[in-house]
Amino acid sequence: MAEITTLAVKKPQRSKPDPGVSIKKSLLPWSYIAPAGLLMLVISFMPQIFQVWMAFTDFRVKNLRFNIFSPETWAKFAPPYAQPYGLGNFIKILTNNLALENYDFWRLLAFNVTWTVINVIFHVGLGVLIAMALNSKGLIGRRIYRALFVLPWAIPGYITALTWKNMYDQNFGAINFLIAAINNTFGTNFATNIRWIGETTPPIGGLLSYLPLAFYALLMANVWLGWPFMTVVATGALQSIPEELYEAAVIDGATGWAKFWNVTVPMIRPAMVPAMMLGTIWTFNNFNVIYFISKGDPFGRTDILVTQAFKLVFEQRLYGVAAAFSIIVFFILLAFTLFQNRITKATEAYNA
Amino acid sequence: MPRKTKDILKQIGLQIFLLAITVLVMFPVMWIFSMALDSRNIDKPLDLTLIPPGASLKAFTKVLTEPFNLLCSDPGxxxxxxxxGTLLANSLLVALGTSLLSVALGASAAYAFSRFKFIGRQxxxxxxxxxxxLPAxxxxxxxxxxxxxIKIGAEPMRATLFGLMVAYASGTLPFAIWNLKGYFDTVPKELEEAALIDGASVTQTFFRIIVPLAVPALAVTVLFAFMAGWTEFVLAWTFLEDPSRFTLAMALRSMQGQFSTPWSEFSAMSxxxxxxxxxxxxxxxxYLVGGLTVGGVKG
Known part of the structure; x- marks a missing residue:
């Protein structure tokens, strides 16, 4: 049977130390890991440590000359601690006490979570559906479809994002042109000057009124970008399902839906769960689509946490605040991933 | 319903569905082609046409042959x-360097995680x-x-292309290690054990047994790392100083003006x-389908 190693290691036996493993025996494997480990230590880990320290200070542009390795710069350029008690940045961020336009931490968080969940559902749902269609027996043109369908993934994300931005233009964008072309062909009368990004009146009221039209526009673009990855992963998993399982299910009287839920879903789960987790991390921190299509418009209502962090660094130059912000984002993502791991594990036990 | 009719109906349904997806996939691609062919080089096209009036390849020849006036070591x-050409050479160097670092360091670490039991593995x-x-x-x-x-010779590593490669590799390594480890897990251990009994060293078994069997996963690692090195520009824009080291992605970024963008050239370059x-x-x-195990599915 398929066995899976999910992102968080879950087997209970990890708590028992293996009696056969000595420090001496651990040296060889660690020497294989050392080059990668060293690179990550210098490039990823050390800046993170520096960032943690920065988060407790009021680090600004003038402190960029501060050099931890040369003491003469300390007196002149060392940043002051953020008040009170160094936690000032965190308190300001969480209590919306930053001198920024349209800043609301909890709205950003709510939007970021909604954005991620809806995107991943679409990516996985569409990805599996299309993988199943491509995998059906006797399909004509399978190879052509497969080749065309990696295009959204293969075109660099930044280029796609700017293309979509161009397409959403109110006066000269392809989407409004397309609506006009549909109107001309079918005699319909849809609006052709839709402000896809700038519109402030939400298309759906009530509970969803915090999602502006730009959200749906961004969702469309990001779904376009994201499903091929899931299709490729699902294709690999679908191809590994032995035909006999379906035959057995048919003998047991299973029809389409029953076959899907009782054979396909449990069999592709081991591949899809880690892909979903990666997809979640990528989407949660996916900067390109939001920043290059909407830049958070209208009024910051489509900003996610990383685009806000980017603005803090590159527009406001508030390095200390941005560092604190990143640490908060990290803990949110960690909690989110652990929570997701828990849910997916729970269903796994249920299916087994 | 006879089986044959049912198959035909199913085929028609599938084709309609997949053609609809094809249209959705191709629409933005066609749009960017149409903009690249527009000789007027206007800010925004005025109509939804695949071949705009006066279509030409002028934008392509301009991008390919004329110098980029904004990216000069000496503005005069x-x-x-x-x-x-020079931008392409830099881009290739960065992308290939990132790929090489990711695949070499990633495979080595993934092998240790897949094949050894040791302290601190988890x-x-x-x-x-x-x-x-951690958001970057x-x-x-x-x-x-x-x-x-960190100085390389007289200059800081930050301003060199090698610095970029290392920075990009740090972004691609976590996925490379996880994916490769998952794939190595699927290679039966018995193969190596047999080779070790025959007197091969661990290094030999790695290169003679694991590497040839793990080509799909290694190919995926190279692909992802190449893509990361090829397209990144935010870090490059912040770190590099000398325009002679700039990459294609940075040149593309520099075309995005604050107020207007030469869309034909931008599209052609894209x-x-x-x-x-x-x-x-x-x-x-x-290799793509087989090489993406994402965490590891063992048969």
Whole structure:
């Protein structure tokens, strides 16, 4: 049977130390890991440590000359601690006490979570559906479809994002042109000057009124970008399902839906769960689509946490605040991933 | 319903569904082609046409042959400006360097995680994935300071293409290690044990047994790392100083003006930049499905 190693290691036996493993025996494997480990230590880990320290200070542009390795710069350029008690940045961020336009931490968080969940559902749902269609027996043109369908993934994300931005233009964008072309062909009368990004009146009221039209526009673009990855992963998993399982299910009287839920879903789960987790991390921190299509418009209502962090660094130059912000984002993502791991594990036990 | 009719109906349904998806996939691609062919080089096209009036390849020839006036070592001297060729050479160097670092360091670490039991194994695996969760945006400033401290010859590593490769590799390594480890897990251990009994060294078994069997996963690692190195520009824009080291992605970024963008040239450049990646995807497509185990599915 398929066995899976999910992102968080879950087997209970990890708590028992293996009696056969000595420090001496651990040296060889660690020497294989050392080059990668060293690179990550210098490039990823050390800046993170520096960032943690920065988060407790009021680090600004003038402190960029501060050099931890040369003491003469300390007196002149060392940043002051953020008040009170160094936690000032965190308190300001969480209590919306930053001198920024349209800043609301909890709205950003709510939007970021909604954005991620809806995107991943679409990516996985569409990805599996299309993988199943491509995998059906006797399909004509399978190879052509497969080749065309990696295009959204293969075109660099930044280029796609700017293309979509161009397409959403109110006066000269392809989407409004397309609506006009549909109107001309079918005699319909849809609006052709839709402000896809700038519109402030939400298309759906009530509970969803915090999602502006730009959200749906961004969702469309990001779904376009994201499903091929899931299709490729699902294709690999679908191809590994032995035909006999379906035959057995048919003998047991299973029809389409029953076959899907009782054979396909449990069999592709081991591949899809880690892909979903990666997809979640990528989407949660996916900067390109939001920043290059909407830049958070209208009024910051489509900003996610990383685009806000980017603005803090590159527009406001508030390095200390941005560092604190990143640490908060990290803990949110960690909690989110652990929570997701828990849910997916729970269903796994249920299916087994 | 007879079986044959049912099959035909199913085929028609599938074709309608897949053609609809094809239209959705191709629409933005066609749009960018149409803009690249528009000789008027206007800000925004005025109509939804695949071949705009007066279509020409002027934008392509301009991008390919004329120097980039904004990217010059010496602003007064056109000869010091970057051309498509010099930008391409830098991009290739960065992308290939990133791929090489990712695949070499990633495979080595993944092999250890897959084949040995040792102290700190779990913690090491988790450590790599946790680093993926840290948003990179705000670490730009600390990384800038840090890489400025490390000197290569007389200049800081930050301003060199090697510095970029290393920085990009740190972004691609966590996924590379996880994916490769998952794939190595599927290679039966007995193969190596047999070779070891025959007197092969661990290094030999790695190169003679694991590497040939793990080609799909290694190909995927190379593909992803190449793509990361090829397309990144935010870090490059912040770190590099000398325009002679600039990459295609940075040149594309520089075309995005604050008020207007030469869309024909931008589109032509986008197409030219996407071509190698798309070609690589097509070339490696047969490995793509098998090479993405994402965490590891063991049969």
């Amino acid at each position: 001297n056109v000869r010091s400006c970057m051309t498509f 913690a090491g695996m988790l450590g790599f994935i946790v680093l993926l969760m 945006t705000a670490t730009l400033a600390p990384l800038y300071v840090l890489l400025s401290q 197409i030219l930049m996407s071509l190698p990646i798309v070609a690589l995807f097509f070339a490696l497509q047969k």
